[in-house]
Amino acid sequence: MTTEQATILAVTGNEAVAEAMRQVNPDVVAAYPITPQTEIVQIYAQFVADGKVDTEFITAESEHSAMSAAIGSAAAGARTMTATSSQGFALMWELLFVAASYRLPIVMANVNRALSGPINIHCDHSDSMGGRDCGWIQLYGENHQEAYDNHVMAVRIAEHADVRLPVMTMIDGYVISGAIGPMESLTDAQVQEFVGPYRPIHPMLDSKHPVTVGPFDGLHGFYMEHKATQQQAMERASRVIDEIAAEYAELSGRRYGLIDAYRTEDAEVAIVVVGSTAGTTRMIVDKLRAKGVRAGCVRVRAFRPFPAAEYAEAIGHCKVVGVMDRSDSFGAQGGQVFLEVRSALYDCDPRPQVLPFIYGLGGRDIFPANIEQAFTVLRDAAKRKTKTTVERRYLNLREE
């Protein structure tokens, strides 16, 4: 299979990611199967077996080994990819921090699935949200198209000289990964030209200039400075993500921002949401707008780096903002997105009230009515003279 003409394909989310990987044609892919990601590497294994790509494909014996192999390969100077979900993501944990601190531009697809226990294979964001502090760039996609687009752009973002950080792209397990949707692909040549050849920095395989990767750095070393430079790279990444999105838009006609705001300009109430639920949320926004309610929504795209100023700009003027988290931070004031958004809006004057909602854990359905309920809470709060209570509100939680 080669794509010589831009085509619209009907694909699963996993197929969309695998297709992006095929067109990028990385040097090394290392992976271990896990539902609902498995299909990505399985399709990729077939591409390898059929000679459609030049990749060395490593069937590791666990995700810990898969990420270790990815680190070895990227440090050696190869363009490297992997994919995982849930428990696999959790098992990679130790290495995720290592990959980021070695500044290795690995690109990983994470198909969001709930973490154990109890074991559950359905979508929520607890896996990648739990990994938000590991130093990787996180891009969350909404649909099949974005699964593909993000994965192609991720290569450029990760390898950009001002960034040099690993990037993970997320899609919702099953809802997107397993369901079929439309995806317009670029041609193989366009993708190859867009990503360009890989230029490693200080690769281990450059034996004329030997380097040591990751040596001990204790009390009198530069550990803290090292961490500060990781943060600086993250800060630069916001601009780079946007620049690359602009370049990609010229090629594809699809322009992605750091956030995806919808009808927020004059909104009084707005919801912030991640992933595939954004489509339903926009539908409710339209329905409310038709009734004269000034509703809006923002979909999270880049969560790391978190573009706080963009949120303040988009929804800082709202009276009440609801944040729908598809994972919880137990014992905190709300889910991970809530904490970020509330903090981002803190300096707005007047300051919107921000309320935490939890939904969809372990694949629990989210119905349009549930999102309407959330908007009702926001509208009631907007009418009140005093602030409303800020406890978590669960959407579609069983009562019995």
Next chain:
Amino acid sequence: MTALVDEGLLEHAPDDVRLPKVTLHATSEIRDHLRSPKTLWCPGCSNGIVTRALIDAILSLKLDPHRTCIVAGIGCAGRITSYLDYSTVHTTHGRALAVATGAKAADPSMHVIVVMGDGDCAAIGGNHLIHAARRNIDLTAIVFNNSIYGMTGGQMSPTTFEGDNSTTSPYGNIEQAFDICELARAAGATFVARGTSWAYKQLVELFAGAIVHKGFAFVEAQAICPTYYGRQNRGADPTEMLRRQRDRSVPVAKYEPGAPRHHDSYPVGVLHHAERVEYTAAYAALQQRAQGRS
């Protein structure tokens, strides 16, 4: 057999054989040990046979269900925890032996039986296997070896034979397969056996032998996965797949000593038996000594 066997459980065993005498039970009796008569496994899957054999062994030994704990990993095999009506723990992929080690240490008088898939046991959890065997901790470790990652849709595992197809080796596997029994033996397991889903009674006996053995007992139950292994290799007819087990398995006494397992010929029965101090017993003795009580 010596003190390294749980004598209390051996009352039915004739003196001169290693394996306890077992009786096969009626389906109604087996069902008493199941939470539900429904199956989550595919039609033709041998996991049901192996599960029944385990219950038959437990019944034969009259194990107290309240003193029996099943610890399983993740995979089709691991779903046994939803069926068996004992205390069961469904751990994470690969970690069953580590969790079981904790359970056994907490109460060495418990019968802790560990159920794993081949991926569970030899890929992601391979490290725990060698260390549990090395310590000779009194666990009964059972691997349902179907030579494939069943649950995730038929990727190759470390027990997939060279040349076999899988979704991650569509033109044949180029890696050498593990003989997990040999691995367990080399790592220090003191009871190592292999049975098949075809030879049911033998499997029950091997499970019973593993349970009464005091020390790390490892049983590889040759299982079949018609859905993924079968379809990709030589046909998915379960009866055919079971017949192949019949044709390929050779009683260990007739198998060339020291010869490795092959795809089309492998030894079955008790492959290895040794006596060596068991971990929780050694630990208790150490405690006594350290506290000056002996």
